[in-house]
Amino acid sequence: MTFSTGVAAALKKVTIRTEAFINGEFTPAQSGETLPCISPIDGSEIARLSACDAADVDLAVKAARASFESGLWSKLPPRKRRQIMLNFADMVEAHADELALLETLDMGKPIRNTRNADIPLVVQTIRYYAEAIDKIYDELGPSPHDAVSMIVREPLGVVGAVTPWNFPLLMASWKFAPALVTGNSVVMKPAEQASLTMLRTAELAAEAGIPAGVLNVVPGNGAQAGKAMALHMDVDAVVFTGSTAVGKLIMGYGAQSNLKRIALECGGKSPQIVMEDCPDFDAAAMAAAWAVFYDQGQVCTAGTRLLVQNSVKDEFLAKVAAVAKSLKPGDPLDENTRFGALVDEAQMNTVLGYIEKGGAEGAKLVCGGGRALSDSGGFYVAPTIFDGVDNKMTIAQEEIFGPVISAIGFDDFDDAMRIANDTIYGLAAGIWTSNLNYAHKASRTLRAGNVWVNCWDGSDITTPFGGFKQSGFGRDRSLHALDKYTELKTIWMKLS
Numbered sequence: 001m002t003f004s005t006g007v008a009a010a011l012k013k014v015t016i017r018t019e020a021f022i023n024g025e026f027t028p029a030q031s032g033e034t035l036p037c038i039s040p041i042d043g044s045e046i047a048r049l050s051a052c053d054a055a056d057v058d059l060a061v062k063a064a065r066a067s068f069e070s071g072l073w074s075k076l077p078p079r080k081r082r083q084i085m086l087n088f089a090d091m092v093e094a095h096a097d098e099l100a101l102l103e104t105l106d107m108g109k110p111i112r113n114t115r116n117a118d119i120p121l122v123v124q125t126i127r128y129y130a131e132a133i134d135k136i137y138d139e140l141g142p143s144p145h146d147a148v149s150m151i152v153r154e155p156l157g158v159v160g161a162v163t164p165w166n167f168p169l170l171m172a173s174w175k176f177a178p179a180l181v182t183g184n185s186v187v188m189k190p191a192e193q194a195s196l197t198m199l200r201t202a203e204l205a206a207e208a209g210i211p212a213g214v215l216n217v218v219p220g221n222g223a224q225a226g227k228a229m230a231l232h233m234d235v236d237a238v239v240f241t242g243s244t245a246v247g248k249l250i251m252g253y254g255a256q257s258n259l260k261r262i263a264l265e266c267g268g269k270s271p272q273i274v275m276e277d278c279p280d281f282d283a284a285a286m287a288a289a290w291a292v293f294y295d296q297g298q299v300c301t302a303g304t305r306l307l308v309q310n311s312v313k314d315e316f317l318a319k320v321a322a323v324a325k326s327l328k329p330g331d332p333l334d335e336n337t338r339f340g341a342l343v344d345e346a347q348m349n350t351v352l353g354y355i356e357k358g359g360a361e362g363a364k365l366v367c368g369g370g371r372a373l374s375d376s377g378g379f380y381v382a383p384t385i386f387d388g389v390d391n392k393m394t395i396a397q398e399e400i401f402g403p404v405i406s407a408i409g410f411d412d413f414d415d416a417m418r419i420a421n422d423t424i425y426g427l428a429a430g431i432w433t434s435n436l437n438y439a440h441k442a443s444r445t446l447r448a449g450n451v452w453v454n455c456w457d458g459s460d461i462t463t464p465f466g467g468f469k470q471s472g473f474g475r476d477r478s479l480h481a482l483d484k485y486t487e488l489k490t491i492w493m494k495l496s
């Protein structure tokens with residue numbers, strides 16, 4: 001099967017920007033270096049991205065600083081900033097089909113996902129923060145009668161955002177929307193595997209009225225552009241979404257440079273627990289499968305450790321396996337495809353390596369387990385389930401970031417809690433039970449930033465998102481996210 005004509009035809013419907021967006025203009029990397037932009041749909045090169053390095057990051061930071069100091073954005077009355085952000089959301093919405101197509105071409109997730117989830121959620125995120133900004137008040141302290149204490153929030157200045165490829169524009173919007181509405185100037189460093197939507201969106205932001213220099217984008221490799229941003233002496237904060245390993249590096253760069261504020265949204269190895277009193281085994285099986293197979297498992301909250309009470313495990317796993325087998329990898333550009341490609345060849349090989357390791361360490365392969373659609377030239381792995389997994393095994397401890405479920409049996413509630421929390425991560429967890437006591441006890445016992453009861457992945461822009469333990473700190477989404485982009489200032493005024 002070949003998809004190459006699909007990619008070529010789709011490319012004609014999108015605007016591809018490949019250069020850095022600095023001070024309102026597209027600018028090539030000063031070194032002239034470029035990076036290949038490969039579509040994982042068929043392995044073809046669809047563009048060459050500017051490979052920015054420290055010199056380009058410095059230029060972008062200078063533009064951001066100058067725009068911040070100018071006050072053109074940072075001192076704009078909140079209602080005006082709100083209006084421009086609403087225009088920005090409208091622009092993204094007006095280009096939603098194009099952006100969805102671009103995202104799918106760039107990173108291989110099904111077009112039905114980018115069209116129905118990623119891009120509409122980006123619009124919602126920008127609107128949510130736009131609407132918030134003229135409705136938030138500062139505080140007055142309980143000061144004595146001859147003094148006034150005011151506790152005000154001020155923008156940080158220049159915010160750098162380093163973001164991943166799995167929900168490229170959505171994860172970026174969770175950073176740039178709250179950073180912009182609070183009056184900061186921003187430099188985005190999208191993942192090198194998927195930068196196209198962020199570059200195009202910066203152009204739309206400028207058309208919507210965001211002043212030059214306020215939203216800049218420097219594409220390039222993490223080890224060059226991302227590192228340069230985190231080490232830069234004039235960046236006030238770096239907000240990061242990505243792997244725990246790189247999150248640790250970013251913290252180090254912050255410490256080595258100017259003690260910039262750091263917020264990290266990192267990886268996960270989330271447990272989903274199915275008790276024998278699960279209220280609806282069919283619904284739970286469907287949710288358990290989609291918790292890992294949505295976007296081919298490239299989701300930070302993927303429920304990759306499936307903990308099932310031994311009394312119901314075989315029956316339940318058979319149901320999950322039936323869902324897995326029904327999910328055939330297919331052309332991401334086809335509207336009927338529900339399971340697409342992995343982001344690139346390296347990621348595919350990483351996932352296949354973990355699958356091999358699972359077998360070698362004694363886990364039992366239930367279904368999947370190999371590459372699919374290799375004739376297409378793209379990077380596909382079949383939905384895979386392992387049974388008989390011990391929580392100490394590599395596939396139960398390390399984040400695979402691919403479509404692999406590791407099923408682990410347990411005897412009772414306490415056993416489930418112990419296994420669930422036996423991980424360095426703490427991003428998400430869930431339990432299926434009819435027992436109210438178990439539901440409440442699990443919600444408080446599970447060490448994770450998101451806990452789901454009788455569902456998976458219930459979430460909304462109005463609720464905070466982030467992790468415990470090595471899944472990071474700081475929260476995206478909701479009004480709590482605004483804390484990351486502002487400094488608290490106390491003003492004490494003595495009255496005479």
Ligand code: NAD
Nearest residue numbers: 163164165190191222223226227242243246265266267300
């Ligand atoms: P990654 O850590 O490899 O890369 C993330 C970003 O960091 C990219 O922009 C990359 O270029 C940059 N980077 C790489 N090396 C760098 C360095 N030395 N210095 C500075 N920047 C550097 O992650 P990824 O593979 O793009 O994304 C997958 C990871 O993201 C998974 O671990 C996933 O769990 C995590 N993730 C977390 C959340 C969350 O909200 N917690 C959401 C989505 C993804």
